[in-house]
Amino acid sequence: MTNDLVDIPITKYIPLGSGRTRANHYIKYMPLSTSTSFYRHSFSPSIIITxxxxxxxxxxxxxxxSFKRGPATTRF
Known part of the structure; x- marks a missing residue:
């Protein structure tokens, strides 16, 4: 969605977040506000944090x- 590979305008549903901090990147999204732990641990809110x-x-x-390959030294 970030690179427009699907026909879903991501910023319409999830606003862009603040800029780069320390070793992080520029393409950040605002975390979704949740009021229940059930929703907080569902796909959309948790994948934004990831x-x-x-x-x-x-x-x-x-x-x-390149995204799928990632750097050879990256471990999750």
Whole structure:
């Protein structure tokens, strides 16, 4: 969605967050506000936190192949 590979305008549903901090990347999204732990641990809110914590070398990949491959030293 970030690289417009699907026809879903991500910023319409999830606003962009603040800029780069320390070793993180520029493409951050605002975490969704949740009032229940059931929703907090569902896909959308939890994947935003995961995305925002990705290393810049992965999140700022120029294409899908580079994103999937990632750097050889990256471990989750």
């Amino acid at each position: 995305w925002n914590n990705l290393p810049a070398s992965i999140a700022e990949s120029p294409d899908l192949v």
